[in-house]
Structure formats: structure tokens, C-alpha cells
Amino acid sequence: MQNQSFVTEFVMLGLSQNLNVQKILFAIFLLVYLATIGGNMIIVVTIIYSPALLGTPMYFFLAFLSFLDACVSSAATPKMIIDFLCEKKIISFECCMTQLFSLHFFSGTEMIILAAMAYDRYVAICKPLYYTSILTRRLCSILVAISWAGGFLHSIIQIIFTLQLPLCGPNVIDHYMCDLFPLLKLACTDTHIFVLLVFANSGAICIIIFSLLLVSYGVILFSLRAHSSEGRRKALSTCGAHVTVVVLFLVPCILIYARDTSAFSFEKNTLIFVNVLTPLLNPMVYTFRNKEMINSIKKMWKRMKMFFTRS
Numbered sequence: 001m002q003n004q005s006f007v008t009e010f011v012m013l014g015l016s017q018n019l020n021v022q023k024i025l026f027a028i029f030l031l032v033y034l035a036t037i038g039g040n041m042i043i044v045v046t047i048i049y050s051p052a053l054l055g056t057p058m059y060f061f062l063a064f065l066s067f068l069d070a071c072v073s074s075a076a077t078p079k080m081i082i083d084f085l086c087e088k089k090i091i092s093f094e095c096c097m098t099q100l101f102s103l104h105f106f107s108g109t110e111m112i113i114l115a116a117m118a119y120d121r122y123v124a125i126c127k128p129l130y131y132t133s134i135l136t137r138r139l140c141s142i143l144v145a146i147s148w149a150g151g152f153l154h155s156i157i158q159i160i161f162t163l164q165l166p167l168c169g170p171n172v173i174d175h176y177m178c179d180l181f182p183l184l185k186l187a188c189t190d191t192h193i194f195v196l197l198v199f200a201n202s203g204a205i206c207i208i209i210f211s212l213l214l215v216s217y218g219v220i221l222f223s224l225r226a227h228s229s230e231g232r233r234k235a236l237s238t239c240g241a242h243v244t245v246v247v248l249f250l251v252p253c254i255l256i257y258a259r260d261t262s263a264f265s266f267e268k269n270t271l272i273f274v275n276v277l278t279p280l281l282n283p284m285v286y287t288f289r290n291k292e293m294i295n296s297i298k299k300m301w302k303r304m305k306m307f308f309t310r311s
Contacts, residue, residue, distance in 0.1 A: 076177040
């Protein structure tokens with residue numbers, strides 16, 4: 001199919017057309033974004049500068065997840081925050097495609113890294129004697145490389161068939177960012193094939209990874225029967241944090257992409273949850289009940305205070 005697009009820019013309606021509401025939303029989302037970047041970067045820096053944590057696969061993956069959360073949030077949130085102060089919310093075609101690529105690249109990468117973290121918990125709980133021999137630094141690096149490659153492949157496929165959409169008329173997007181279904185609604189052609197492609201690429205990936213994670217945690221829960229009560233408590237604590245993150249991230253993605261274009265009317269609100277709130281909640285989920293992380297953050301904070309005091 002040949003691209004017939006004549007649209008050079010898009011006008012976005014955002015979350016609200018009320019100027020007073022937009023000012024309130026500007027303040028709220030600016031604070032949320034700063035807290036998201038700050039919280040996730042604290043985790044990344046803490047793990048990088050704590051050799052004991054960085055040498056543990058679980059924290060190695062957690063640092064990478066926190067970095068991805070900051071990237072997912074940064075793909076669309078800054079533009080949305082700036083638009084709250086603009087009367088007309090305009091984005092060029094090129095920036096729209098860049099935003100679409102970035103969102104799906106980082107989100108796709110995060111899905112795969114969540115699967116890698118589930119594998120880490122499976123080995124730690126079900127094969128504890130072989131943990132260090134199975135999850136070597138080399139394997140962890142390979143899993144991270146696979147997640148990058150998988151995210152890139154996922155997003156490049158999205159971009160390729162999005163560029164085939166004939167956008168020859170309307171350019172108003174009822175959204176706060178560029179995404180697949182809002183763009184499909186602007187296409188001046190039958191989009192059933194494109195909807196199937198979205199489902200095959202985005203929806204199916206979400207469902208498959210979510211199903212694999214459910215199976216892996218089912219196996220973990222089954223194996224916990226043989227552990228002591230203290231062992232079960234520790235395992236359930238770390239697994240509980242991961243399951244919470246998986247549910248917060250993947251369930252909204254399934255609701256958005258594994259559906260018909262007209263079947264879900266709360267897409268904007270759901271994507272706000274995925275792109276803005278989930279990256280903020282993830283550092284809280286992983287640190288509040290994790291004594292190792294809390295102690296490491298305190299140690300790093302003390303080192304920073306000592307450094308600035310000497311300076």
C-alpha cells in the first residue's frame with residue numbers, strides 16, 4: 001500500500017479544553033513527572049554505586065527497569081505538560097512518529113525485562129542452589145540485549161505500518177499524545193487490516209507475556225509449599241512487588257491494544273495510568289518494603305552529605 005499522507009502536523013485536544021482545569025493539570029503532572037524521574041533515578045544511581053546490589057541479578061534488572069520507567073514517562077509526558085499552557089496543541093508529523101516510536105520502543109523493552117525479572121525470581125525460588133551458576137552476568141546482559149532488540153523490533157513494525165496510513169484530510173487527534181488508534185481514526189481508508197496488525201503486534205505481545213508471567217508465578221507459588229514460613233514470606237514479598245508492577249503495566253496495555261477500535265472509551269485515561277502513574281508507582285513498590293534498597297539509599301545519602309560537607 002502506498003503512503004498517501006498529506007498531513008504535516010496534528011492538532012491534539014489533550015485531556016481538557018478548560019483553561020482553568022489545564023492550569024491545575026499542569027501543576028499536578030509537572031510534580032508527578034519530577035517525582036517519577038527523581039524516584040527512578042535514585043534507584044538507578046543507588047544500585048550502580050552499590051556493588052553488592054549491582055552484582056545481584058534482581059537489582060541489575062531493577063536498575064534497568066527504573067531507567068526504562070523514566071524513559072517511558074519522558075516519551076510523552078513533557079510534551080503533554082507543555083501543551084497544558086498552550087492554547088493550540090500542535091505536533092508535527094515527524095515528532096508524532098518519533099513519539100509513537102519512543103513510546104512503543106521503551107514499553108516493548110519494559111515488557112521483556114519484566115519477563116526476565118520473573119525468570120530471575122523463578123530461578124531464585126525454585127532452583128536456589130543453581131542461582132549464581134544459571135543467572136550469570138553474561139546471561140543477564142544477554143537478556144537485557146534481547147529486551148532492547150525486542151522493543152526495537154516491536155516499535156519499528158508499528159512505525160512501518162503507521163507510515164502506510166493514508167492521512168489525507170482530518171488532523172485533529174482526540175488525545176494528549178500520538179498513538180495508534182487515534183491515528184487510525186484519521187485514516188481515509190478502511191482500517192480493519194491495520195487494526196488486526198495492531199492486535200498482532202501490540203495486543204498479542206501483551207497477552208502472551210502476561211500469560212507467561214502468570215504461568216511462571218503459578219509455578220513459583222506451587223514450589224513455595226516446600227519452603228519454611230520465613231522463606232515463603234521473603235519470597236512472596238519480592239514476588240508480590242513484581243506482580244504488582246506487572247499488573248499495573250500490562251493489564252492497561254491489554255485493555256488498550258487487544259481490542260476493537262470502538263470498544264474502549266477510556267483510552268486516554270488508561271494511557272495516563274501506563275505512561276504517567278505506573279512509572280511513578282514502580283519505585284515506591286520496589287523500595288518501600290525492600291530493606292536492602294532502603295539501607296543502600298540511606299548509605300548513598302550519607303556519602304553524598306559527607307562529600308558536599310567536605311566540599
